[in-house]
Amino acid sequence: MPFVFKRRLRLLAAVGLIVILISFTAKCVVQFQLNREIEHYRTFFQKHKDNIHDIYDPLNIKQIPYETIESLYKLRKTNDVPKKSPIDWEKYAYINYVTDADYLCTSLLQFKRLKESGTKARLVLLISSNLLDTGNPKYSENKQLLEKFQEVAPTQVLIKEVENIIKPHDYSPWNKSFTKLLVFNQTEYDRVVYLDNDATVYNHMDELFFLPDYVKFAAPLTYWFISEQDLEIANNEVSLAEKQSVKLQRYIDTLATRVKEKRPIYNHLPSLPTSLFMGSKDIAKEIIESTSSASPLFNLRNKNKSAKVRFASNLMVIKPSTETFSAIINTLLPQISKKKEKYDMDLINEGLYDLRKIIYHQFKLFRKLKTEFVPEVLGLPFCSYGLLTGSIRNEFHHTLMxxxxxxxxxxxxxxxxxxxxxxxxxxxxxxxxxxxSKPWAYSSFDHLKCNPQDIEAKSEHIKNEMCGCWNSVYQDYWDSKNFCTV
Structure with missing residues (x-):
């Protein structure tokens, strides 16, 4: 009996080994074939992108330079676009949301600056209804501030009361941050620019409303997670792929010509280096593994392969959609709410716009339908639209900026x-x-003023330059906040 049992065990082991070998071999064959296909399409887009009109590169996430955004805006403003009528500014909006009365002032200052810089778009404030409840201790002050909003731009400001979306069993300062997701449901607008209000605005950003029509979502990338080594690897990747220098001006010049000639630009945009968001250099392997991304084994293998960058959520360009908002509320929000220390930015990057999964879905659709595939996302230039004050005092970040x-x-x-x-x-x-802390947490500018001796830098000159620029940003807030006095 023991002999028969051992024979059965050896037989089962042999069968199991054969199954594993077959599975492994099949995966290698599929991966090899997929790599050949990927290489074919890469070569195709490199050789023929100048003459392609209805086919988009599915193997990359694209970034758009500021100069190209401006070129598109200037073209649209001249009304020199086929089938385009004059701009209907009622279809475009800047949006803030406020769940804490301490943030009403910075929203007011942003709207004031946007109006002063010449925007004609709507200025929409989503404000928690509890801040306008007569029982709120700051009710009177809040109402007076809202009157100032209307004074800033009587025909452009729209104030909407909303109910907070609160993360259950979470008592952190971010437990109401999911309320931000209501911006995806503002479907009366063709496109919106969402702005976090713990920030300062220096000029209007109307050009962002006129990104290519197919773009549903655009945002700066989280550049602050990148190390010097990451940047070097990314630069080398681009240089190797392009077989020449990584000078951005070459792209900008080509894109400017194409915009002027009203020719497609997507395939000519600079690509986000895969080393910054993929788990490996082998895109075929990434695509194959993405098909089993729900499996525990996949999650175990990839838990340490977190992307170097993802989309920031402090500024977002969005095409509001009932369908997208429904997916957020009914599917993604219940999932992310169960996870500790996961908030709006995690929902956007792990649910809606996971960069790795975007490549998988783009290529999957492209292989089936070719001309039916249309890209949906873009990375925005972060120095123009997503700079952190902390970067002003970080010497390495100056290179990124x-x-x-x-x-x-x-x-x-x-x-x-x-x-x-x-x-x-x-x-x-x-x-x-x-x-x-945020600047309004301090009673005096002197309490947060930058001291050159507290900064690490190569020279005293750089230290002084950093502090001078940093102080100017915060001094601007200090000089402006008196407008909020009621």
Missing amino acids: ANDILGYERVKEKDQVPLKSLVEKSKYIHYSDYPM
């Missing part, structure tokens, strides 16, 4: 442009300088 598109170079480090000019080109700067 100067180049603005990850993996590509505007300038070499030796030709670094002055920090002041980099900060001045930023239209939206987010107050984020951990462990420092």
Whole structure:
């Protein structure tokens, strides 16, 4: 009996080994064939992109330079676009949301700055209904501030009361941050620019409303997670793929010509280096593994392969959609709400717009339908639209700020442009300088003023330059906040 049992065990083991070998071999064959197919399409898009009109590159996430965004906007403003009528500004909106009365002032200051800089778009405030409840201790002050909103732009400001979306059993300062997701449901607008209000605005961003029509979502990338080594790898990846320098100006010049000639631009946009968001260099392997991404084995293998960058959620360009909002509320929100320390940014990046899964779904659709595939997302230049105040005091981040598109170079480090000019080109700067609190938490500017001796930098000159620029951003808030006095 023991002999028969051992024979059966050996037989089962042999069968199991054969199954594993067959499965492994099949996977290798599929991966090999998929790699050949991917290489074919890569070569195809490199060779023929100048003459392609209805086919989009499915193997990359694209980034769009600021100059190209401006070119598209100038073209649209001239009304020199086929089948386009004059701009109906009622179809475009900047949106803030407020769940805490302490943030009403910065929303007011943003709307004031947007109006002063010439925007004609709607200025929409989503405000928690509890802040307008007569029982709220700040009710009178809140109402007076809302009157100031209307004074800023009587025909453009719209105030909407909303109910908070609260994460259950969570008592952190971010437990109401899911309320931000209501912006995806503002379907009376063709496109909206969402702005976190713990930030300062220096100019209107109307050009963002006129990104290519097929773009449903665009946002800056979380550049602050990138190390010097990550950047070097990304630059080398681009240089190797392009077989030439990674100068961004070459792309900008080509894109400017194509915009002027009203030709498609997507395939000519710089691509986000895969090393910054993929788990490996082998895209075929990533695509195959994405098909089993729900399995515990996949999650175990990839738990340490987190992306270097993802979409920031402090500024987002969105095409509101009932379908998208329904998916958020009915599917994604219940899932993410069960996870500790997961909030709106995690829902957007792990549910709606996971960069790795986007590649999988794009290529899957492209293989089936070719011309039916249309891209939905873009990475925005982060120095222009997503700069953190903390980066002003981070010398390595100055290189990132100067180049603005990850993996590509505007300038070499030796030709670094002055920090002041980099900060001045930023239209939206987010107050984020951990462990420092938001500026309104301090009773005096002197309590948060930058001291050059507290900064690590190569020279005293750089330290002084950093502090000067940093102080100017916070001084601007201090000089402006008196407008909120009621």
